[in-house]
Amino acid sequence: MIKDLRPPFVRLNDFNPDELFKDLKTPCYVIDEKGLIYDGEILKRVSEESGARILLAQKAFSNFNLYNVIEPYIYGTEASGLYEARLGREEMPNKEVHVFCAAYRDDEIDEVISYADHIIFNSINQLKKFGSRVKEAGKEVGVRINPEYSTQPGHEIYDPCSSGSRLGITIADFKDNMTPELLGLLDGIHFHTLCQQNSDDLEATLNVVIEKFGSYFKDLKWINFGGGHHITRFDYDIDRLIRCIKLVKDKYNVEVYLEPGEAVVLNAGFLLTRVLDTFNKNGQKFAIVDTSAACHFPDVIEMPFLPPLYKADLESNNIDYRIGCPTCLTGDVIGNYKFDSDLKENEMLIFGDMALYTTCKNNTFNGMPLPDIYVLHNDNSIEKLTSFGYNDFKYRLGKMN
Ligand SMILES: *Cc1c(COP(=O)(O)O)cnc(C)c1O
Numbered sequence: 544m545i546k547d548l549r550p551p552f553v554r555l556n557d558f559n560p561d562e563l564f565k566d567l568k569t570p571c572y573v574i575d576e577k578g579l580i581y582d583g584e585i586l587k588r589v590s591e592e593s594g595a596r597i598l599l600a601q602k603a604f605s606n607f608n609l610y611n612v613i614e615p616y617i618y619g620t621e622a623s624g625l626y627e628a629r630l631g632r633e634e635m636p637n638k639e640v641h642v643f644c645a646a647y648r649d650d651e652i653d654e655v656i657s658y659a660d661h662i663i664f665n666s667i668n669q670l671k672k673f674g675s676r677v678k679e680a681g682k683e684v685g686v687r688i689n690p691e692y693s694t695q696p697g698h699e700i701y702d703p704c705s706s707g708s709r710l711g712i713t714i715a716d717f718k719d720n721m722t723p724e725l726l727g728l729l730d731g732i733h734f735h736t737l738c739q740q741n742s743d744d745l746e747a748t749l750n751v752v753i754e755k756f757g758s759y760f761k762d763l764k765w766i767n768f769g770g771g772h773h774i775t776r777f778d779y780d781i782d783r784l785i786r787c788i789k790l791v792k793d794k795y796n797v798e799v800y801l802e803p804g805e806a807v808v809l810n811a812g813f814l815l816t817r818v819l820d821t822f823n824k825n826g827q828k829f830a831i832v833d834t835s836a837a838c839h840f841p842d843v844i845e846m847p848f849l850p851p852l853y854k855a856d857l858e859s860n861n862i863d864y865r866i867g868c869p870t871c872l873t874g875d876v877i878g879n880y881k882f883d884s885d886l887k888e889n890e891m892l893i894f895g896d897m898a899l900y901t902t903c904k905n906n907t908f909n910g911m912p913l914p915d916i917y918v919l920h921n922d923n924s925i926e927k928l929t930s931f932g933y934n935d936f937k938y939r940l941g942k943m944n
Pocket residue numbers: 600602603621643735737738739769770771772802803804805806
C-alpha cells in the first residue's frame with residue numbers, strides 16, 4: 544500500500560482501508576466523523592477568538608444523522624428555501640435557522656417564517672412584499688447586497704458578482720429604492736461573493752462593502768459574510784479572517800455571521816467505487832468505474848476539478864489512466880490519474896473530499912443507482928445510514944402501483 548499523506552487521506556492511516564471497506568457495496572459514500580470533528584474544532588476556534596457565529600450551509604451537506612457531531616461547533620444552520628429551513632429546524636432544533644432565497648413563494652413564506660430566525664431577501668420588491676410579515680412574527684429581516692466586486696474572474700457560474708448576476712441588491716438600486724421605511728425593517732445585511740476562497744479575498748471584498756454600503760450599517764444588529772470561506776483548508780489564513788470579523792464587530796457594534804458549507808465538511812468523506820473494466824485506446828489506458836461524476840459528484844464537471852484519489856500519486860507514479868464512468872455522457876470522466884501498477888477489475892478506488900456537494904446533489908441520470916451512505920465513526924466502526932435501489936429511481940418518475 545502506498546502512503547498518501549495529502550489531507551483527504553490522513554484518516555486512512557488509522558486502519559487498513561482495503562480491509563475495513565472490503566464488504567461495502569459500491570458505489571457508496573462514507574462520511575468521516577473524525578473529519579467533521581477536525582473541521583469543527585477549527586471553526587470553533589474561529590468563533591471563540593473572533594466572536595463570530597458560524598452556520599452550516601446545508602446545501603453543501605445535509606446528512607442530518609451527523610448534525611449531532613457538527614452541532615457543538617456551530618451556531619445554527621443556513622437554508623436555501625423551505626425544505627432546508629425545515630430540516631435545520633427539525634434536526635438542529637436548539638440552534639438558529641437562517642434562510643436566503645432568490646425569491647420566496649406566496650404559498651410558502653409563512654411556513655418559512657415559522658422555521659426561521661433570520662430571513663434574507665434578494666430584492667427590494669421581496670422586502671416590501673414580505674418584510675413586515677417577518678417582523679410581525681418576531682423574526683429578523685435582512686437583505687442580500689451585491690458589492691459588484693468580483694474576486695474570482697473567469698468563474699462566472701460560481702461568482703455572484705459576475706456581470707448579469709441576479710443575486711444581491713446593488714448600491715445603485717439600494718440608493719434609489721431603499722426608503723427610510725424599508726430601511727427601518729432591516730436587522731441585518733448579508734453578502735455572499737466567495738467560493739473556495741481565502742481571507743485575503745474576503746478582506747478585499749469587505750473593504751468594498753464598507754465603502755459602498757457602510758453608511759447604512761449604523762442601526763443594524765448583524766452582518767452576514769455569507770459562505771465560500773475555505774476556513775478549514777490547510778493554507779487558509781485564519782488570523783486575517785479573525786481580524787476582518789473583529790473590525791466589523793467593533794466598527795458597527797454588530798454580530799457577525801459566517802455561513803460556510805464546504806469548510807464545515809472539507810475532507811470529511813470518501814466515495815468508494817470499483818473498477819468495472821479496463822482497456823487501451825490510442826495509447827491511453829482507460830478504467831471504467833461503477834460511479835458517475837455527472838450523477839454522484841457533479842461539481843467535478845461543473846467546477847471543474849480533479850478530486851483526490853487515494854494511492855494515485857501524480858508525481859511519483861507513472862501508469863496513467865483516464866478514469867471514466869458508465870453513463871452515455873462523453874464528458875462523464877473523473878480525470879487522469881497515475882498509479883504504480885495496473886488497475887484490475889473489481890479493484891476498489893477511494894476518492895477523497897466527498898462529503899460536500901455530493902449526497903445532497905446527486906441524481907439518477909441514465910438510471911444510475913444512488914450510492915448508499917455510510918458513516919465511519921470516530922472509533923473506526925462503520926454504520927449504514929441509508930441505501931437505495933430501483934424504486935428510488937422509479938418513484939420520482941411517475942405513478943407507482
Ligand atoms: C453556497 C452558499 C453558501 C455556502 O457556500 P460554500 O461555498 O459551500 O461555503 C452560503 N451562503 C449562500 C447564500 C450560498 O449561496
